[in-house]
């Protein structure tokens with residue numbers, strides 16, 4: 396009996412799984428859907444696209460499509476990439492530790508884009524559908540998405556829109572702070588650009604029932620684990636490590 400159920404479940408999974416992409420929200424638009432609108436932010440662009448621009452690879456979601464696919468296959472809807480530069484090098488790596496959250500162009504633009512895309516979608520669609528927004532972000536993308544929700548770099552929180560944020564999963568975000576209910580993974584140390592306790596506490600109390608901020612112990616950025624190869628490998632692999640946990644956490648919410 397159990398075995399039969401298992402086979403049926405596998406068969407159902409096989410027919411219903413359709414991998415989805417996350418094209419850019421600027422080019423593909425954000426149609427109103429009664430399913431989920433997944434907005435996903437990539438991590439730092441290692442191919443060094445010019446700063447201040449949306450590089451041609453901003454749709455490269457480093458595995459987050461798998462989470463989007465699971466949610467969209469259940470709930471309907473679609474996924475879009477957050478158009479932002481995800482700049483490496485000077486703008487992020489070097490300036491960030493000294494300038495912290497004050498003037499990081501790539502992240503700044505990402506926050507602006509994220510907040511305006513969510514507000515525009517909700518305001519345009521709430522009279523026809525129940526807007527259900529899912530946010531995903533890896534590395535710099537997780538840092539951007541955290542600030543989209545809780546503010547930073549001169550931007551306010553998204554407090555007035557929080558009821559439309561149905562869920563989210565962030566991976567290896569440098570602004571991770573350890574030991575809060577919103578955290579996933581096993582890091583007991585905070586990130587290189589950890590948020591302050593007041594804003595992180597707001598993040599955790601407001602969103603921990605529907606969002607997980609994943610960080611593995613030893614991660615180069617989110618756990619400030621150091622810059623050895625092992626730390627870098629943990630960081631690079633973070634979406635792979637936690638995407639199934641994220642899917643299991645988010646599926647009941649959609």
Ligand SMILES: *[C@@H]1O[C@H](CO)[C@@H](O)[C@H](O)[C@H]1NC(C)=O
Nearest residue numbers: 441442443444450451452455
């Ligand atoms: C985009 O990403 C792909 C695969 O990650 C890489 O091969 C390619 O060189 C990148 N293109 C640019 C213009 O950076």
Ligand SMILES: *[C@@H]1O[C@H](CO)[C@@H](O)[C@H](O)[C@H]1NC(C)=O
Nearest residue numbers: 580581582610611612613636
């Ligand atoms: C943390 O979790 C990862 C992934 O499950 C595991 O491989 C690693 O051994 C754990 N590390 C510690 C210090 O518990």
